Amino acid sequence: MKxxxxxxxxxxxxxxxxxxxxxxxxxxxxxHDTTLGPALGGTRMWNYAxxxxxxxxxxxxxxxxxxKNAAAGLNLGGGKAVIIGDSQTQKSxxxxxxxxxxxxxxxxxxxxxxxxxxxVQDMDWVHLETDFVTGVSSSYGASGDPSPxxxxxxxxxxxxxxxxxxGSGSLNGKTIAIQGLGHVGYYLAKHLHDEGAKLxxxxxxxxxxxxxxxxxxxxxxxxDEIFGVEADIFAPCAMGAVVNDETIPQFKxxxxxxxxxxxxxxxxxxxxxxxxxxxxxxDYVINCGGVINVADELEGYNYERAIKKVEKVYDNVAKVLxxxxxxxxxxxxxxxxxxxxxxxxxxxxxxxxxG
Numbered sequence: 357m358k359x360x361x362x363x364x365x366x367x368x369x370x371x372x373x374x375x376x377x378x379x380x381x382x383x384x385x386x387x388h389d390t391t392l393g394p395a396l397g398g399t400r401m402w403n404y405a406x407x408x409x410x411x412x413x414x415x416x417x418x419x420x421x422x423x424k425n426a427a428a429g430l431n432l433g434g435g436k437a438v439i440i441g442d443s444q445t446q447k448s449x450x451x452x453x454x455x456x457x458x459x460x461x462x463x464x465x466x467x468x469x470x471x472x473x474x475x476v477q478d479m480d481w482v483h484l485e486t487d488f489v490t491g492v493s494s495s496y497g498a499s500g501d502p503s504p505x506x507x508x509x510x511x512x513x514x515x516x517x518x519x520x521x522x523g524s525g526s527l528n529g530k531t532i533a534i535q536g537l538g539h540v541g542y543y544l545a546k547h548l549h550d551e552g553a554k555l556x557x558x559x560x561x562x563x564x565x566x567x568x569x570x571x572x573x574x575x576x577x578x579x580d581e582i583f584g585v586e587a588d589i590f591a592p593c594a595m596g597a598v599v600n601d602e603t604i605p606q607f608k609x610x611x612x613x614x615x616x617x618x619x620x621x622x623x624x625x626x627x628x629x630x631x632x633x634x635x636x637x638x639d640y641v642i643n644c645g646g647v648i649n650v651a652d653e654l655e656g657y658n659y660e661r662a663i664k665k666v667e668k669v670y671d672n673v674a675k676v677l678x679x680x681x682x683x684x685x686x687x688x689x690x691x692x693x694x695x696x697x698x699x700x701x702x703x704x705x706x707x708x709x710x711g
Contacts, residue, residue, distance in 0.1 A: 357408060357412065366388070366415075368415065368418070369387045369389060370386070370387040370465070371384065371386050371387075371411075372384065372385040372386075372458065372462070374455065378450060379448060381455055382441065383437060383438065383455050384437065384440075385436075385437040385459070386414045386418035386435060386437070387418065387435040388415075388419045388433070388434040389433045390465060391699050391703045392432055392433050393430075393433055394464050394466065395418070395422075395433040396421065396425060396433070397417065397436040398436065398474070398647075399455070399468050399469070399470065399474050400436070400437070401443040401478075402440070402441075402473055403441060403443075404440050410438050410440050413438055414438045417436035417438075418435050420434070420436075420639075421433075421434035421647070423640045423691070424644045424647060428644040428647065428669075428672065437466075439451070439455060443473035443474070453485050456481065456485030456489070457485045459489065462488070464488055466488065467654075468482060469490045469502065470491045475501075476492065480492050490650035491653075499652065499653055499657050502647070503646065504543045505646050505649035505662065505663075506540045506644075507546075508663075508667070509666045509669035510613070510615045510645065512645075512669045512670040512673075513669045513670060513673040514589060514611075514613045514637070514642070515670060516671075517611045517635055517637050517673060518530065521610055525670075526551070527548060527553045529552060529553070530589060531586070532548055532556070532589045532590075533556040533587040533589070533609065534556070534591045535579075535582045535590070535593060535614070535616075536593035536615075537557055537561075537568050538559075538564065540593055540643075541557075541615065542564070545568050545572055546572065549573075555568070556575045556577060556582070556587055557569070558577050558578060558581070559579070560594075583603040585608065586608045588611065589609055589613060591613060591614035592615070593616055594616055596616055596621075597618060597619070597620070598619060598621075599619050599625050600622075601625075604628050609634065610633070610634060611635045612634060613635075613637035614642070614643070615639075615643045617639055619636075623688065626686045630686040635687065638690075640691065641691050641694075642669060642673055648662065649662045649665075652665065675694065676690050679693065679694060
């Protein structure tokens with residue numbers, strides 16, 4: 357990767373490499389854009405195969421947060437952090453406190469939160485070193501785990517997609533294939549089950565599959581089988597890049613709408629879905645419930661207010677689908693236009709947020 361060339365292509369602001377020998381911290385913080393305000397985005401802990409994979413992931417994720425926050429109507433820019441390591445075996449108070457000191461050093465240009473591989477407890481440790489963190493435990497008067505709100509937003513966005521596709525926003529009787537049953541996938545499955553949907557599920561962890569099968573009567577399939585099942589909606593709720601040259605020919609669904617980030621491996625995969633008549637709900641538009649929830653902490657957290665904001669994901673998805681229909685363009689392009697237009701409008705009256 358020609359790093360500066362990539363940063364220039366997508367107009368990134370800052371990339372910070374962080375290490376601490378005492379705790380074993382190896383982290384990367386990326387700030388993509390602060391036109392709308394300080395960059396907000398979670399911290400992912402993942403056992404990357406190599407350092408270049410970690411850098412590429414944080415770059416993609418940070419840019420996605422710029423678009424997610426803009427599309428959600430938040431006055432926040434986009435950023436992200438990754439910690440290289442095994443989230444099951446390598447966590448410690450020292451590691452997250454060391455990371456918190458790096459977040460503090462940015463003086464508010466970046467606000468972190470939990471993400472894949474990190475928890476509320478981890479954010480509490482970060483909070484010992486910096487105030488620029490959200491999603492901490494309720495003992496701090498905060499919102500806690502954002503996963504239920506992410507799932508709620510996906511559920512509402514899925515209903516908007518169902519309305520556009522089937523003429524009704526009801527998911528009762530619909531068959532929905534869920535890939536990934538972690539925190540968000542589990543809560544999403546529960547919403548769908550309670551509404552009367554039929555579930556086909558998979559995960560790389562057998563214990564997570566068994567829980568949903570036992571509690572919700574879901575049908576389980578292998579991780580590689582989920583792409584080819586017959587269903588109405590495919591909900592990717594694990595890692596990204598699952599819509600690609602190998603999976604697209606397998607899909608037997610009319611809608612793809614889920615909680616995962618960077619679902620399209622490449623942008624042209626969005627074109628392929630459009631050509632095949634599969635409605636793709638852009639990930640950063642539908643999965644923004646969690647970030648809306650933690651952003652509410654910046655105003656002094658109010659649960660009822662946060663719920664109402666998250667449920668507006670329905671309207672945002674409907675707007676993107678309407679733009680795509682009217683302009684006859686793929687939905688991922690419609691979402692980008694909606695986000696970019698907001699950034700451009702606000703950018704005319706604001707300079708970069710400098711803390």
